[in-house]
Amino acid sequence: MSPQITLRRAEQGDIPLLQRWDTAPHVRRAITGDPQVDPEHDWAEMLVPTVYIEHLLALLDDRPFAYFEVTDPAKEPSAYWGQDRPPGLRAIDIWIGDAEMIGRGFGTRAMRLVIERCFADPTVHALLVDPRPDNDAAISFFQSLGFRFTGHEVLSGEAAAVHRFDRAAWTGTT
Numbered sequence: 559m560s561p562q563i564t565l566r567r568a569e570q571g572d573i574p575l576l577q578r579w580d581t582a583p584h585v586r587r588a589i590t591g592d593p594q595v596d597p598e599h600d601w602a603e604m605l606v607p608t609v610y611i612e613h614l615l616a617l618l619d620d621r622p623f624a625y626f627e628v629t630d631p632a633k634e635p636s637a638y639w640g641q642d643r644p645p646g647l648r649a650i651d652i653w654i655g656d657a658e659m660i661g662r663g664f665g666t667r668a669m670r671l672v673i674e675r676c677f678a679d680p681t682v683h684a685l686l687v688d689p690r691p692d693n694d695a696a697i698s699f700f701q702s703l704g705f706r707f708t709g710h711e712v713l714s715g716e717a718a719a720v721h722r723f724d725r726a727a728w729t730g731t732t
């Protein structure tokens with residue numbers, strides 16, 4: 559039987575795991591652009607539940623292997639996505655923590671579950687992602703899932719290749 563992928567909320571007890579993933583060169587590169595520079599995540603603060611961000615882990619059977627952040631850009635108080643994003647969007651971040659889990663199709667399977675979870679809310683009409691413009695693997699990954707490039711933007715001072723996935727393009731199958 560092929561291993562099962564499920565999602566659950568990330569909790570305070572997951573902080574050591576998330577901190578370890580933050581030190582992985584592929585995670586550092588995806589977030590800071592430099593494989594030697596840690597992202598400055600204050601996990602204890604980040605994981606406090608809010609109405610505008612959901613923090614999820616994807617599990618392969620019982621083993622967590624990826625982190626997802628699902629944000630409502632219209633409600634997120636730092637206005638990372640700018641001041642003028644309408645309601646009904648969700649922005650998704652993903653990283654697979656352990657390098658050995660990359661390139662095996664698990665990201666695709668987990669991301670499909672997250673897409674399905676987002677569109678289960680009937681008020682959500684489109685999803686956004688913001689890979690760094692030089693993150694070719696992530697850009698191919700998002701495009702293979704159906705995200706379409708909408709343009710380069712500067713989000714909170716960082717360049718991003720923004721991609722969008724409209725509900726109309728979603729077949730509803732995982």
Ligand SMILES: CC(C)(COP(=O)(O)OP(=O)(O)OC[C@H]1O[C@@H](n2cnc3c(N)ncnc32)[C@H](O)[C@@H]1OP(=O)(O)O)[C@@H](O)C(=O)NCCC(=O)NCCS
Pocket residue numbers: 584585588651652653654655659660661662663664665666667687688689690693694695696698699700702
């Ligand atoms: C990007 C990421 C989530 C992809 O997950 P994954 O499980 O490795 O990807 P999959 O094995 O499901 O691959 C699906 C498709 O993505 C693309 N892809 C994945 N890795 C790639 C690579 N290194 N180079 C080019 N394309 C790649 C391919 O189109 C691939 O389809 P194919 O296998 O038929 O060629 C994962 O590699 C990761 O966590 N990377 C580090 C963090 C990151 O960059 N996150 C995105 C930040 S916005």
